Amino acid sequence: MAKLNHTPLSTRPGSLKGLWFLLGLMALLTSCATTEIVTTTSEPAMVAQVPIEDALRLDVMILPFDPNLERIEAVESDIPVSAEVRRAESRYQAYHLKETLEQTGNWGVVRVIPSPTNFQPLLVQAKILASDGENLRLFVKATDAAGSVWINKEYSDSASKYAYQSVREDPFQDIYNQVANDLLKAHQARNASSIINIQNVARLKFAADLSPESVSNYLQTDRRGRVTVTQLPAENDLVMRRVGRLREQENLFVDTMDDYYLNFYRNVKPSYDEWRYATYDEAVRLRQMQKQARNRLLAGAALIAGGVYAGSQSETWAGDAAAAGAVVGGIGAVKSGMDRYKQAEIHEQALAELTQSLGMEIEPNVLQIEGQSIELEGTLDAQYGQWRRILKDIYAADQGNQ
Amino acid sequence: MLPETEPTQVAEDETFFETDRAGASGAAIESQLGSKAALEAAADAVAAAGEALLKAGDEMSDGEQASASMGNGEPLGSQSMSEAQIALIIARAALDDAAASNDGDSRSGQWIDAANASIEIASEALAGAVQAAMMDGRGTDYDASDAAQTADVTGSGQSGSDARIAELDAELEASIAVFETDMQSARDQAAAALTGRTMTAVAKSSIETGETSDGSEVAGGSAIEADDPSADADEAGDSDGDDVVTGRTPDGARYESPPPTEESTIPEDIPSPQGDDIVAKQLREAAMAEQDPDLKAKLWEEYKRYKAGL
Numbered sequence: 167m168a169k170l171n172h173t174p175l176s177t178r179p180g181s182l183k184g185l186w187f188l189l190g191l192m193a194l195l196t197s198c199a200t201t202e203i204v205t206t207t208s209e210p211a212m213v214a215q216v217p218i219e220d221a222l223r224l225d226v227m228i229l230p231f232d233p234n235l236e237r238i239e240a241v242e243s244d245i246p247v248s249a250e251v252r253r254a255e256s257r258y259q260a261y262h263l264k265e266t267l268e269q270t271g272n273w274g275v276v277r278v279i280p281s282p283t284n285f286q287p288l289l290v291q292a293k294i295l296a297s298d299g300e301n302l303r304l305f306v307k308a309t310d311a312a313g314s315v316w317i318n319k320e321y322s323d324s325a326s327k328y329a330y331q332s333v334r335e336d337p338f339q340d341i342y343n344q345v346a347n348d349l350l351k352a353h354q355a356r357n358a359s360s361i362i363n364i365q366n367v368a369r370l371k372f373a374a375d376l377s378p379e380s381v382s383n384y385l386q387t388d389r390r391g392r393v394t395v396t397q398l399p400a401e402n403d404l405v406m407r408r409v410g411r412l413r414e415q416e417n418l419f420v421d422t423m424d425d426y427y428l429n430f431y432r433n434v435k436p437s438y439d440e441w442r443y444a445t446y447d448e449a450v451r452l453r454q455m456q457k458q459a460r461n462r463l464l465a466g467a468a469l470i471a472g473g474v475y476a477g478s479q480s481e482t483w484a485g486d487a488a489a490a491g492a493v494v495g496g497i498g499a500v501k502s503g504m505d506r507y508k509q510a511e512i513h514e515q516a517l518a519e520l521t522q523s524l525g526m527e528i529e530p531n532v533l534q535i536e537g538q539s540i541e542l543e544g545t546l547d548a549q550y551g552q553w554r555r556i557l558k559d560i561y562a563a564d565q566g567n568q
Numbered sequence: 569m570l571p572e573t574e575p576t577q578v579a580e581d582e583t584f585f586e587t588d589r590a591g592a593s594g595a596a597i598e599s600q601l602g603s604k605a606a607l608e609a610a611a612d613a614v615a616a617a618g619e620a621l622l623k624a625g626d627e628m629s630d631g632e633q634a635s636a637s638m639g640n641g642e643p644l645g646s647q648s649m650s651e652a653q654i655a656l657i658i659a660r661a662a663l664d665d666a667a668a669s670n671d672g673d674s675r676s677g678q679w680i681d682a683a684n685a686s687i688e689i690a691s692e693a694l695a696g697a698v699q700a701a702m703m704d705g706r707g708t709d710y711d712a713s714d715a716a717q718t719a720d721v722t723g724s725g726q727s728g729s730d731a732r733i734a735e736l737d738a739e740l741e742a743s744i745a746v747f748e749t750d751m752q753s754a755r756d757q758a759a760a761a762l763t764g765r766t767m768t769a770v771a772k773s774s775i776e777t778g779e780t781s782d783g784s785e786v787a788g789g790s791a792i793e794a795d796d797p798s799a800d801a802d803e804a805g806d807s808d809g810d811d812v813v814t815g816r817t818p819d820g821a822r823y824e825s826p827p828p829t830e831e832s833t834i835p836e837d838i839p840s841p842q843g844d845d846i847v848a849k850q851l852r853e854a855a856m857a858e859q860d861p862d863l864k865a866k867l868w869e870e871y872k873r874y875k876a877g878l
Contacts, residue, residue: 408740415747415751418751425755426754429761542754559732559736560733560736560740564733
């Protein structure tokens with residue numbers, strides 16, 4: 167019969183020390199996993215203290231956000247995402263940013279445009295990294311016509327329950343305000359001549375798009391892709407006046423698209439708000455369940471591994487008992503973790519159903535705005551082709567004159 | 569040409585409007601009759617537009633040969649051009665109605681498409697003719713000054729290149745007119761869709777908040793509300809939505825709400841009739857006399873656009 171070993175902890179065999187180490191490690195890991203860093207900001211959208219002169223207010227064009235559909239299955243969280251919802255969000259969120267920027271009064275005309283062009287004074291693009299009732303993460307990039315990058319960073323926000331109880335503003339208004347404020351800072355960091363240069367470059371780039379032969383000497387691009395104006399056309403330059411007329415038509419197209427986007431925004435908003443509100447609770451619970459499940463599985467696995475190892479090394483009944491207890495505890499933790507996962511699946515299913523329901527409801531709106539964009543863009547493209555041809559012929563006739 | 573119809577004939581022969589009396593419900597028959605009436609009205613409008621165009625073309629030809637002008641100094645053909653312009657607008661509206669009420673009949677659809685294409689070509693040609701007439705006599709702001717920079721605008725001393733440039737400028741303006749019409753049509757559609765929602769939202773908003781909105785506040789809240797806490801009140805100044813900048817449509821006004829269907833004769837945004845030439849006068853009179861609210865709105869838009877070009 168083995169002799170009972172009542173040695174102090176400090177002199178216990180290494181196997182038991184290892185078991186305590188594992189328990190300590192498990193506790194540490196668990197505590198790390200449960201630490202939640204909540205970043206909340208309540209930064210309002212700023213208006214320039216010194217109002218920006220009309221001549222220095224830049225027009226801002228915003229593209230529909232990249233819905234990031236290729237990564238829709240590989241998002242970090244397990245919150246189900248629907249392609250239809252994401253495509254709707256890409257336009258909804260872009261239009262909401264447009265509204266936010268307009269309200270600040272810091273900018274000229276702010277519009278959502280369906281496709282990128284290189285002749286807009288300031289172009290804002292974004293990619294949706296994550297979006298559900300609880301979290302929103304975007305990557306935003308803003309570039310001016312001269313090629314300078316104004317912002318190029320990730321923004322994130324978490325909604326609070328209060329945001330859904332009080333429906334006065336978008337639950338993620340903070341993100342839009344932060345983007346607006348960063349754009350304002352970037353504007354204020356530039357002097358008047360820079361801003362005017364951007365506007366001139368935009369105007370000449372538009373002219374170059376329609377009549378490259380007439381405008382070739384006015385712009386220069388350096389190795390970094392930055393564009394500068396080498397000389398300005400005369401005030402009464404006929405080409406620029408014709409191009410000015412056509413720029414009015416481009417603006418008309420943009421204004422028309424803005425009407426369509428407004429309709430889309432309003433059509434989708436009620437259902438989208440309801441979905442975010444309904445999925446908020448489910449998303450929070452799902453994340454909690456998943457975290458608890460992970461923690462318990464991790465802890466359980468550690469206990470089992472530690473207990474088995476300790477048992478193999480134990481030379482005492484106490485050691486054997488401790489090891490067995492650890493294994494039993496570990497099995498219990500694993501089982502509990504598996505139960506949590508099952509509960510998490512229920513929430514995940516509820517979320518999936520809510521998301522699918524919203525997707526079906528708003529898909530007609532998405533298809534409509536996509537169709538309208540294609541149709542109007544087609545009209546504009548056809549018209550541009552005709553205008554380019556006419557301007558080219560005018561240039562040729564003018565050259566013949568000279 | 570609109571194919572002849574034999575509505576009393578049983579559908580054994582192929583008729584323009586094929587009906588299956590045995591299977592058609594009362595509602596379907598009514599729909600078909602409505603579609604037929606709209607189609608006939610469109611055909612009449614297109615025929616009238618054609619006659620007006622022919623008349624304008626004849627008078628312009630006479631005017632070119634004889635350099636004749638009317639008693640008030642306007643070039644001969646101006647009145648007929650304005651009548652043709654109005655007739656084209658009416659025809660376009662009638663074709664839109666016919667298309668809307670077409671119950672899927674492919675032949676009707678094809679005819680409507682063909683008629684629309686013809687109307688577009690005619691509009692483009694008329695716009696070019698109007699522009700040419702204007703340049704011949706008066707010229708627009710940039711046309712008159714630009715032509716003076718490059719050639720003798722009286723015509724007798726123009727080089728071939730200058731004439732070609734003038735011709736291309738006219739083509740450019742005509743093309744712009746067509747594009748503006750297309751965009752206006754698209755905006756009308758967007759406005760029509762917005763009207764339905766705006767009236768509902770305004771009704772709800774005024775009940776809940778007691779405020780009259782500009783159509784941009786929807787029940788449920790958004791960042792565009794006046795007292796949005798996301799806006800810094802100390803620095804915002806006026807943050808009640810009035811800072812929304814106006815757009816840059818050719819007539820200078822952002823389209824914030826659809827043209828109201830009202831019984832008053834002249835909308836508030838219509839410019840004064842002072843300085844109207846014969847074309848503008850005709851457009852104004854036609855708009856004031858028109859009963860159909862959609863067509864009335866289109867005629868006013870045409871009037872404003874024409875005035876902006878004077």
